[in-house]
Amino acid sequence: MGSQRNGFQKESFVLSVDVGTTSIRCHVYDKEANIRGSSTDKVVPLYPEVGHVEMDPDALWTGFLTVVKRAVQDAGVHMHQMEALGISTQRGTFTTWDRRTGVPFHNFISWQDQRAADLVKSWNKSCTMKAIHGVMKMVYFLTRQKRSLAASLIVFSTQHITFRLVWVLMHYKEVGKAMDEGNCCFGTIDTWLLFKLTAGRIHVTDYSNASATGLFDSYQMCWSDFLCSLVSVPPSILPKVENTSCEFGFTDPSIFGLPIPIMAVMADQQAAMFGECCFDTGDVKITMGTGTFMDINTGSNPHTSVAGRGVGHASSIHRGVFARTHACVSSAGLYPLVGWKIGSEVVYVAEGNAADTGTAIKWAQELELFTDVQDTSAMAYSVSDSDGVCFVPSFSGLQAPLNDPKACASLMGLKPSTTKNHLVRAILESVAFRNKQLFETVLRETCIPITKIRVDGGVSCNDFVMQLTADLLGRKLCRPQHHEMSCLGAAFVAGLGVGFWRSKEELKKLQSADDVFVPREVPKEGSCSPAGEYTPILQSWERALQRSMNWYKP
Numbered sequence: 001m002g003s004q005r006n007g008f009q010k011e012s013f014v015l016s017v018d019v020g021t022t023s024i025r026c027h028v029y030d031k032e033a034n035i036r037g038s039s040t041d042k043v044v045p046l047y048p049e050v051g052h053v054e055m056d057p058d059a060l061w062t063g064f065l066t067v068v069k070r071a072v073q074d075a076g077v078h079m080h081q082m083e084a085l086g087i088s089t090q091r092g093t094f095t096t097w098d099r100r101t102g103v104p105f106h107n108f109i110s111w112q113d114q115r116a117a118d119l120v121k122s123w124n125k126s127c128t129m130k131a132i133h134g135v136m137k138m139v140y141f142l143t144r145q146k147r148s149l150a151a152s153l154i155v156f157s158t159q160h161i162t163f164r165l166v167w168v169l170m171h172y173k174e175v176g177k178a179m180d181e182g183n184c185c186f187g188t189i190d191t192w193l194l195f196k197l198t199a200g201r202i203h204v205t206d207y208s209n210a211s212a213t214g215l216f217d218s219y220q221m222c223w224s225d226f227l228c229s230l231v232s233v234p235p236s237i238l239p240k241v242e243n244t245s246c247e248f249g250f251t252d253p254s255i256f257g258l259p260i261p262i263m264a265v266m267a268d269q270q271a272a273m274f275g276e277c278c279f280d281t282g283d284v285k286i287t288m289g290t291g292t293f294m295d296i297n298t299g300s301n302p303h304t305s306v307a308g309r310g311v312g313h314a315s316s317i318h319r320g321v322f323a324r325t326h327a328c329v330s331s332a333g334l335y336p337l338v339g340w341k342i343g344s345e346v347v348y349v350a351e352g353n354a355a356d357t358g359t360a361i362k363w364a365q366e367l368e369l370f371t372d373v374q375d376t377s378a379m380a381y382s383v384s385d386s387d388g389v390c391f392v393p394s395f396s397g398l399q400a401p402l403n404d405p406k407a408c409a410s411l412m413g414l415k416p417s418t419t420k421n422h423l424v425r426a427i428l429e430s431v432a433f434r435n436k437q438l439f440e441t442v443l444r445e446t447c448i449p450i451t452k453i454r455v456d457g458g459v460s461c462n463d464f465v466m467q468l469t470a471d472l473l474g475r476k477l478c479r480p481q482h483h484e485m486s487c488l489g490a491a492f493v494a495g496l497g498v499g500f501w502r503s504k505e506e507l508k509k510l511q512s513a514d515d516v517f518v519p520r521e522v523p524k525e526g527s528c529s530p531a532g533e534y535t536p537i538l539q540s541w542e543r544a545l546q547r548s549m550n551w552y553k554p
Helices: 057-075 117-124 127-143 146-153 162-171 173-180 189-197 225-230 268-275 358-366 373-381 420-446 463-473 485-497 504-510 535-548
Strands: 013-019 023-029 035-042 082-089 094-098 184-188 204-206 240-242 245-250 261-267 283-288 292-299 315-317 321-323 335-342 345-354 390-392 410-412 452-456 477-479 515-517
Touching (some): 013 057, 013 485, 023 057, 023 485, 035 057, 082 268, 094 162, 094 189, 117 127, 173 184, 184 189, 189 204, 189 245, 204 261, 245 335, 261 268, 268 283, 268 292, 268 345, 268 485, 292 420, 335 485, 358 420, 373 420, 373 463, 390 535, 410 535, 420 535, 452 463, 463 477, 463 515, 485 504
Parallel strands (some): 013 082, 204 240, 283 452, 452 477
Antiparallel strands (some): 245 261, 283 292, 292 345
C-alpha cells in the first residue's frame, strides 16, 4: 500500500513500540518486514523500599515519545508515511490515575514488585480460599466443566496484579476517594499509553494484556465479577477490553504533528509468539531473555491441567523433584492466557516460565567469569563437561514445574580442578535443563502434538544453549534473524489491521532465514544419544535442585 497523503505516492511503513522491563524500543518496518529505522531508550527502575519495584509514568511516557520520533528520523522518512502504530508492553505492571486530570496517583508498580507477598500468602492460606477450592471441586465433580476445575486449583501470585492493586487500595487514600467519586482509572502500561496518546479519550486494553492481570476470566472472556468482588476491586475502575487488532483510536495531532491510527495493542510474550508466526495449534515459542517464557498455542480452548490435581498435591517429576500448584489452573504451573483476538478468532496459549536466564549469565559476567557474553559458547565447548559442577538458576526462586519461591541459587560440586570454563558450561547447561523441564511440563499438561519450536531472545544467540536444548528436547529448533520479536508481532497485527499486509500466510513468507539446530545424531551403533549422555548429569543437577529448594525460611 502506498500513501496518497499530500497528493503524491510515497512508500509507507508501520511503526511498532515495545515497552520492556529494561528498555523501550521502536522500529519502523517496511513491507518486507525489514527494520528501516530504530531507537532505544532505557527504562529506569525505582526501588523506594526493599522489595518495592516501580517506574515513573511520566518518564515512561517521555521515553515512548522520544523513541518514536527518533526511529522515524533514523529511517529518514516522515510521520505522514506511517500507516499504523502497534504497541507491545510488559505484563503485570500497572498504575491508577485521575480520570479527569490524567494525573497518576502513584508510580507504576512493576510485575517484579514484592510488596503484596504477605497479602498473597495470607489469602492462599485463608479459610475463604479453602472453601472456594472445596466448593469448586464438588462443582467440577458434578459438571466436569474445565472452568470449575480451574477455580478449584487457583492460588494467587505476586506476579499477578490482583493483590498489588489491593495493596494500593489499602495504602493510597486518594485512590479510594477517586473510586468513590467515579474518577479512578486502573491500567497496565498499554492502557496508560493509549490514554495519553489519545489525550484521555479512551480507557481500554486488549484481551492478551487483560488475561495476564489475574482479574480476567479467560473462559468467559471478560473481567471476573467473582474475583473482583472477592478482593473488593470495583469493576468501574477497569478498562474496556477490545480485540488485539482494533482501531483503538488516533494519536492526538499535537503529539506527532498528525493523527496516526493505533491498530494493535498486545502483551509482550503473546506479541513475540505472533512475530514468530506461531499461528497453529501445537506451535511453541521459547523466549530466552531476562527469564525464559515457553508458550504453546492451544488453539480455541484455554488450557486446564489434564491431571486435575488439587492445590498442594505433589507429583514426582524428573526422578524425585516435586511440583506444587502455583497461581494458575495447572498443577504444574502453566497459566492459560489469551494469545490474541482478531475479529471473531480467539487464540489461547499456555505459558510456563523460568525467571533467571539472562539474569544468571549477567551475574556470571559481573563475577568476571568472562568479559564478552559472546565468548561463553566457545568457553563451554572448550571443556568436555562441567567437571561435575551443577548450577541452580534460582535467584528469584523456581517457577514451573517446581514452583518454590524459597529456593536459592547455588553452585555445587566445586573441586580444585574447576575452572572458569567449567563454571560457564554449568551455567549454560542449567538454562537448557530448565528448558527441558518446561518442555516436558508442556507435553504432559497440554497433550497437544508439537508442530514447531521457534526460539528468540538475547540468550538464544548462544549456540551452546541452542544445541544442547535441541539435543535434550529431541526436536528441531529455529532461531530467526530478527531479535525483537515482540516489536515485530505488534507490527504484524497493526499492519494486518490496515491492509499493509493481507494475510498470515503473507507474514510467514516474510520470515527471514532461520538458524536451525537439530538434535545431533548418534555417533555410532551402540553408543548413547547426546540426550542419553546427559542422563547422569541431569540426575546430579536434579539432586542439586532438591538441595536448593525451601532454602529461605519464613
